[in-house]
Amino acid sequence: MLQAGTEIDNSEALTERQQAVLDAALRLLVEEGDNLTMTAVARRASCSKETLYKWFGDRDGLLTATVQWQASKVRVAPVDRKGLDLASLTASLERFASDWLKVISSDTSVALNRVAVGHAGPIKRKEGKDDLGAIVLQNGRFALAKRLKPVLEAGRQAGLLDFDDAETAFRTFFGLVGRDVQIRLLLGDRLQLTEATIGGDAARATQQFLALFGANNRPQGL
Structure with a gap:
């Protein structure tokens, strides 16, 4: 039986590596604010930009995933x-x-x-x-x-x-x-x-x- 409050959490579909990338993006937002770029995230997370585009699409996709990851903590x-x-x-x-x-x-x-x-x-x-x-x-x-x-x-x-x-x-x-x-x-x-x-x-x-x-x-x- 589905209980009230039960939901499909997008964070559950993320691998530990993807979660680490999103945490890196959040840290960069704290440090750089508006200057967040795919290149900066890739460098901070020690992965390629190609991997970021494969996982999240464009910058909007990365930002969306980052917001969802943060909101999943509630x-x-x-x-x-x-x-x-x-x-x-x-x-x-x-x-x-x-x-x-x-x-x-x-x-x-x-x-x-x-x-x-x-x-x-x-x-x-x-x-x-x-x-x-x-x-x-x-x-x-x-x-x-x-x-x-x-x-x-x-x-x-x-x-x-x-x-x-x-x-x-x-x-x-x-x-x-x-x-x-x-x-x-x-x-x-x-x-x-x-x-x-x-x-x-x-x-x-x-x-x-x-x-x-x-x-x-x-x-x-x-």
């Missing part, structure tokens, strides 16, 4: 739709929140998102840059929504959550978890997010979400 614990209870739902939400906070606060994600912002919108099109902004949206935030929404839907079906629209519920949870952390990091704030801090923030966001959308707690009009 896990969604699968839940059993038939046996779902509040404890298992809470654990799944807390794990997602904790993983996401760890990913967005990493140097690699901050660098990747800074480059993506510079590649988004009309300026990107005028300069002929690759659409890294769209790549990050599709394989980051939007992909994460697809992973978590089945868990939220399972919670609703089990009578634990009460919401009219899964997208609205997801956006609320996403906002409670992220708060202003990502924008502050992008603007250079040196936030110190320890394991304990992240764990506490994840648990707090989950409890706030359950207070808003818990079947027995939901205020009228939400």
Whole structure:
């Protein structure tokens, strides 16, 4: 039986060597930002450009795989739709929140998102840059929504959550978890997010979400 939260993870199809190449690309993004090239990645990863093109296609393909690899670190614990209870739902939400906070606060994600912002919108099109902004949206935030929404839907079906629209519920949870952390990091704030801090923030966001959308707690009009 397919459990809510179960997904086909593209990272599972990657070999250890390919994962090492993507890690090298992420490190270069931190160091070089907008200057990332296939040549630089090949040199850093000690492989040929021909191998990179074979595995990932063009630069956009490499960037897409890199974003997917980074996003795969945000896990969604699968839940059993038939046996779902509040404890298992809470654990799944807390794990997602904790993983996401760890990913967005990493140097690699901050660098990747800074480059993506510079590649988004009309300026990107005028300069002929690759659409890294769209790549990050599709394989980051939007992909994460697809992973978590089945868990939220399972919670609703089990009578634990009460919401009219899964997208609205997801956006609320996403906002409670992220708060202003990502924008502050992008603007250079040196936030110190320890394991304990992240764990506490994840648990707090989950409890706030359950207070808003818990079947027995939901205020009228939400």
